[in-house]
Amino acid sequence: MDQGTGGQVGTGPGAWRDPAVAAWAAQATTVVVDGHDVAVWDVPAGEGERHEPLLVVHGFPTSSFDWAHLVPRLARHRRVVLFDMLGFGLSAKPDRRYTMALQADVAEAVVATLGMARLALMTHDMGDTVGGELLARSQAGQGAVEVTRRVVTNGSIYIEMARLTDGQQMLLAQPDEPLAQGVGPELMVASLVATLAPAHGDVDMAGHGELVCHRGGDAMLTRTIRYIEERRADERRFTGAIEAHPSPLHVVWGPEDPIAVAPMADRLVAARPDATLAWVDGAGHYPMVEDPEAFLAAVTPFLES
Template structure:
């Protein structure tokens, strides 16, 4: 597997810090309850009348994952990226973390922007947060509508996930802040991320160093034993999250790297079996982070998928409800 390298040179660290600063300067923070959520709106280069695109990142990284693809994605639509609470540039309180709290932060951003309808692209943890948003939509409690959605590499079926050794170790720790984990200078973190890439992935070391700097911000690494607890949520309420991902009426497509060692390609195939109207694009030779490993191919695949899906009618009935009950999903 590719490695993040390290210890990094001063030039690499300086270049990474500059990229992080530029990324941060383009966004802002808003209150979400007692937390602060960082988000960034990237306006469409040309207005084609598309719904805004809401992007949700994965664990253990942040929205910076998407830095190399957002310019391509925003060619004809506004793009909104955000850092879930506990990650990246959002606040990182020492508290219990879970999918409902992550989803609350997303709702706060969408409400702040006064958006009524969005398209949704999700990755890894973001797939699960998206599942909670979809479940709320089915319950009639979500504050906005979802037109169409694209799932990317993530553990849709948690019992099929091939968790890394690092993830298993974190789950084996108590749900509390851990200073030993936080003592990592970032190289181990970067190597862990790079370990989920395809074998021949060529990712600039500056990207990995920047992700590590964002993870370390405000003691974020020490919170990894807490922020990973969404996996326990998934296992406890698989029917709610995966069920909603499967049955929500919004048109759905899947873009998946076929060399993902964690969210194996069989998950994407299983989802298509469960939801036969799903379009599937497989990115050959790509691992768990397609937006980092192969940004142009990935962005083009997502755009083609969105353009090929007819968005859900914002007014599906007289009462405006998206009636439905999450189906029984495979797994725990």
């Protein structure tokens, strides 16, 4: 059963504190996966379709709203599809074990429902690991999609290099079961802001925090964060596929990320010498939010080449 405490529970415009969240929520459609609602955004090319579709996979603990302000630009010449993973954003937040296999199943179900078989992939944070699972399946001949090219952004590709926050370590120290009470939007927003570069500490993360807490998602953080344990146990499956999948790879990184530190990007490119690397100077963990114009400048030439 979905949790019902800790955040907004309505989905109409009047239920949201942040008008941008209300506008984003109004554009969502729903795909049912394993009996649960998954929020999906299927955005057609605005100025003529010239490139393969782009699938965007968000990270922990936020949602596809991280990309909302970029979607019109990303979708100028291609279809763009985003979805909130189970346990996140506008999707259902059931009390269950969350695994990378589950989230990859969700991604494949969304893609199949929309009739997509060949696509570009852009991932962030935990989404990098979900992308790694999709790529591992593809390499094993078990994947449902053909990935033509991919952009990997700030995420703990090499978990032993990650500098987990006190909050992340606190959540991991708890049992894999819902909290009796969610952390609440104020603490959630403060935690997100702490991952930004100091110069971007005034970026408004209220809407992102509101979506974490929606449908009691803040009480489920002790369950959804278990991807870190799975990444530790199966890193070579996920990171190995990110390194080895034959599709062209572009790494875009905020170098002031306090968690997924800049040397991770260097290490990934060293493991994949034909990959390209672009820094979003002065950005931290959320470069697409902190400096949208610089982020677009870093990804657009690769995606449209």
